[in-house]
Amino acid sequence: MEAAKPVSELYADLGLTSSEFEDIKRVLGREPSAVELGMFSLMWSEHCSYKSSKEALKMLPTQGPWVLQGPGENAGIIDIGDGLAVAFKMESHNHPSAVEPYQGAATGIGGIVRDIFTMGARPIACLDPLRFGSLDKQRTRFLLGGVVAGIAGYGNCLGIPTVAGDLYFDACYDENPLINVMCVGIMPVRRIIKGAAATPGEAVILFRNRTGRDGIGGASVLASQEFDETSEAKRPSVQVGDPFTEKLLIEASLEMLDAGLLVGLSDLGAAGISCALSETAAKGGVGMAVHADRVPLREDMEPFEIMISESQERMLAVCEPAKAAAVIEICERWGLKATQIGEVIPGDKLEIYWKGEKVVDVPASSLADGPVYSRESARPQYLDRVAAADLSTVEHPSDLNDVLMRLVASPNLCSRHWVWEQYDHMVQLNTVVYPGSDAAVLRVKGTGKGLALSVDGNGRYCYLDPYTGAQIAVVEAARNVIASGAVPAAITNCLNFGNPERPDIFWQFIRAVEGMSDACRALDLPVVSGNVSFYNESFGEAIHPTPVIGMVGVLPDIEKRVGIGFQSQDDLIVLLGETLPELGGSEYLKVIHGLTEGRPPGVDLAKERAVQAVCREAIEQGFILSAHDCSEGGLAVTLIDSCWATGLGATLRVETDLAPAEWMFSESQSRFVVTLKKMDLPRLQEIARAQVGVPVEVLGWVGGKHLVINDWIAMHLEKSREAWRTALENILA
Amino acid sequence: MRFGVVVFPGSNCDADCYYVIKEVLAQEVYYVWHQETDLSPYDCVVLPGGFSYGDYLRCGAIARFSPVMESVRGFAAAGGLVIGICNGFQILAEAGLLPGALLRNTTLRFICRYVDLRVENTGTPWTNSVDRKVLRIPIAHNEGNFVADEETLDRLNREGRVLLRYSDPEGNITAEANPNGAAQNIAGIASENFNVLGLMPHPERCSEDILGHTDGLTIWRSVVNHFERGN
Missing domain, CATH: 3.90.650.10 (PurM-like C-terminal domain)
Structure with a gap:
């Protein structure tokens, strides 16, 4: 960014509207600094704030006696009995994968897996719903090959089996493929942890990867805009994945949780450290003072860049000060760099210091709770x-x-073994029914139970009637799970649509959410987590509306599969x-x-x-x-x-x-x-x-x-x- | 019998081997951290599959320098039983405990599926309980294309050290049955004294009925049998 530009001219470059800029000034009672503006631009982006979808998503049922955690955390969690809980979520990595398929898909896996172990769960399965354009196109084959290799390269290295998925081809996805990724994890109920700080004085620790300039503006530049002829130039906004480090993060994080060392745990995903800090502070109703100059860097960087970098494989832990040394020791044993970068403070302010000078001073909740729009439909x-x-x-x-x-x-009905044989679908010794069936079935070791997992979503049905199409996604996922012998328990979703600022697209979105909501209510299925991906358009042409459902079912007796x-x-x-x-x-x-x-x-x-x-x-x-x-x-x-x-x-x-x-x-x-x-x-x-x-x-x-x-x-x-x-x-x- | 499963940073089949040894074979088993050096408590050391150090350099090329590997070398030299599965095989080859090297699959793709394997020698610690000609065991690797010079291949064949070859279900060694381009369809080889085994297939993945196949169990049972007979 050009630091010389005054913020009053900078906001539009960062993707904020003039009214949003006015709102920021009103919240702060002054003009934001350049660093603050950068943080707001990401946190208030469609990708992070759900500003267009938040209202509509309230329609979805989210409750059930077995729901331990609904939407709003890194992942939803359900109780499956025997003292065990299952955490799961689906997300999109559409835009990065369209620009750089291997790394886009790989970092998609990295992000969704972090969401799961951040809740305290050991990831036990990934599922990947994919949508590509017409197979006659060279570009489609390039994207398909790259995406599948990226999922394999990252997921296989982590030792998390990819057990199911689906794959559709349609010309509407020619330029804008959909790469949705779902991860499922399992944990003892007592290990559940949330991304919240609690008490002033607690230590804020950042661990592993150094921060670099990769992925700057990933959420605002890539995920919250359509594609056009400038897209090629956006390649530097795609991050590069490091699955080996992620594997170590999983082991170290779960070890810290088992030892009862942490108060809060959060991953650094979209909007990087800005998002992790503001959400962790806002959820706990506390403030944080953080020294940006203590963040380990890969290269020389400005505080603005440090705050918004989306470098991968980074985690933020909050712990009592007396336990900080133990946290750092576990990290070191796994070869992970850990640094205390700040502490929890009274009040509600997020304060960022750079070489002793306060460069950010904003209410944490003002970042975390972005604007809400009622779009025209x-x-x-x-x-x-x-x-x-x-x-x-x-x-x-x-x-x-x-x-x-x-x-x-x-293309849409032939065997997918070319895809799933590139994924390790067996590691962890739980996969009882392989990819290619209605649903994958995993055993839950030590219980006699099983989990049935399925993903579904037919964009063509939704194009012809978004309400009915979304209902079909839900009921078909439920049938898949039932046909395997399981009882459907809960769902996650990934809602892939065009530009919500267009009334016709927003109508599709609303109707799809209504359809999904009605179907979920009829089948007693809570939606415990999810993701919305808008701006899936290129050159003014939107994809078919494509809500994708991820379903988790429980087999009380796996022998009855x-x-x-x-x-x-x-x-x-x-x-x-x-x-x-x-x-x-x-x-x-x-x-x-x-x-x-x-x-x-x-x-x-x-x-x-x-x-x-x-x-x-x-x-x-x-x-x-x-x-x-x-x-x-x-x-x-x-x-x-x-x-x-x-x-x-x-x-x-x-x-x-x-x-x-x-x-x-x-x-x-x-x-x-x-x-x-x-x-x-x-x-x-x-x-x-x-x-x-x-x-x-x-x-x-x-x-x-x-x-x-x-x-x-x-x-x-x-x-x-x-x-x-x-x-x-x-x-x- | 007491097993030690080595854990390198990036190992990901360590827990699977541990589970099968403990729950299915009902033998004693412990994890061995890659920085440990005392292997004297163990009767068999397992180098599990996975992506040690991310396989960012050549597979196994960094793990071979772990402190535990120097001890594995001594353990093997003293006749101790060592099995390297997949990444473990790659590490053994890099460490020079087994000849040859494992290159990238000729398909240039990761392959995870069941393969048929003809058992070439049942008079070894690893195969003495195998009661059929062909085993069905899954592979899951990107670099399983075994290569060695002609002289080494001749010697391996002559000494009966090729234990497993990729085959069709009837046991015929064909090009179609070779998933990764391995020389002479070689899937698993043993050291001169047969106490060290490296193989690309994962026997731990097919050792329980609920997982569909149990042929892997014949390999685990062989080593326990070998030990219990007093070697």
Whole structure:
């Protein structure tokens, strides 16, 4: 920055509006210093302050008897019994990854993992929902390769398994991919710690990485603006990750917590030390005096730069003064530099000193509680056009075998093993169900319990109807978890949208939050943490609205888990739920007809709740042999997935009024395909009768080497599996 | 039997090895910090997988200078049992306790998946309880491409020191079955006296029914068996 420029001319360069600048002057009762202005510009950025989304997010349910920590901390926490708690959160690293995919994705993992161990939890799993542009584009392949390598490079080194994720391709993400990252951790309930200081006199200690000029303005310059032709020049705003140091931070932090040394712990993420100090002080209702000249530096830096640097792998600990020496000793044993940079003081002021001179003197809460905006919202005009599409005139091809082959080898439906085999998904010895299933299942050692983890979010549905699309993200994530044998417990989310200052985009955002909120309430699912990523636009074109859900479910008895694969010859294949002529927004329509039109499949929350209850109860009773949620690609894709998983074929005799393509490729919600022994069918029917509106339809039986559906489909499993399995690597080759 | 699992900064399979030895094998096990030098209490030393020192230089190239490695050298020279898994194998190769080196996978990508391994010699401390020709054990590495000069390879073969080779499920040694480009599909080798084993696959990851496979257990059981028979 140019220090010579007066603050009255500087604020706009830093991304603040004139009214925000006036607010800052009003709060302080004077003009801010340049350092103060820099801190406000970051803390009041959209990325850090949630100034556009804060109001709407209040709609979401956040409570439940099992919720130990809701939104507002580094991560949400739920109680899973046995004295154990699970902390989890999802975040985006979209903009940095668009500029520099390897480091952008790697530091995304670093940030979300810090959020988890900062709460006292040992990270046990990562999940990565990714959205990229069209695969014909060279840029997409470059970004995909870089992002996957970045996630692998960082996550594998930490020894945290990446156990699930999802991956969609759509031209709307060509310039602006979505790199969402979720981390889950586990801890004894007693180890929970929050990012708050408590009592004047406590020591404020900064540990590990030296501070440098990397990542200056990451939150304000990158994450809170759209992309344009100047984006390339923003590469220096992307930080560089150091997973080895992060691994040491995990071990040292958990050791300090186990020894009961800390009052508060916080990581330095977006807005760096400014954010960590102001939030830690504001949450504790205390002040802090910090000496910026004591911060270990990598290079010669101005106080302004020190306060806003986003150098990675740094932590802030608050402890009683008598325990400071022990904290520093643990750091040293792990080879981590630790420095006391200040102390907690009475009052509410954050005071920063530079060589004895006070350069910052602001109420900590004024930084931490940014402005709140009610943005204008207006229904986008394109919605009338896409909803008016008459899908009854679509001509279905006669060769349905060919259609199914093209679908399973298409970018959104083909196997993702090329991606997840680059991730260590086994380390820590907890992964019982691998990537590629409905949900990953992890055992909880020493308890007999399990965790089921899933991420979901279909941007195309949300583009066609943000309210319904967001509901689908929630209910599908819940079905994934239920199909694995778990009870859905709570969710985190990452809401990826365009520029909220545009009324049409803000309308999409509000509708999506409403949909998510209604679905969560219907299914008793609290939202315990989350993240909003706006400004996902390039050259004035926004991405599809893409709310992504991360779901955690608990298996009370891990031995009752079920997989998606058919189990044995002659098992009955049963559909729970109803197939409607709902091709709107489907993969079939996109891949075979090139259309992104119509209305997405409808969600009837009462029906959804009922079908989930039936599937859940049947699995609990122990007679369900396989279960698979129906989603993208429809029933035909669901069925062939279950065939490939174990190499067992199926023969189906279907009676329906729908056109064959509608029956096979409609993406109707509220459906599961389950298998069971014939003698158990009455038990399933009885469970279903206890609910309203859950049809139980026998579709056929397991057996053979083919998937046969009436005279529509006769597909050899091995040949089709090879096409599905190798499609992505063939496209990338 | 008493195991010591060495912890280097950046080790990340240390806890997994510890867990399997304690909970599955029901043997005594302790962590050994990389700065410790007394290995006399242990009957077997485990160098676990992970990214010691971040693998920022060549894998294992920094860890080999840890104080504990000088003791491992003496422990091995005295006939002590040492197993290096993945990064542990890389460290043993860097330290010169095993011949050859581990280069980057020819795919240039990290690979985490199950592989089939043909067992080439069952008369060793590490394989005496293996009761089948082919084991199914996962790999998870970026640098598992084993190389050595012709003379060394000949000698390893001649002396029966190649214990595991990547194979197809029937035990055929094919190019398709080689995940990382390793010379002669080599996945694991032993020292001259067979008391030191280095292998890229992770036996600790498949030693329990709940994790899907238990072939790794045959290797752990072999070493316990070897010890209990009085070597």
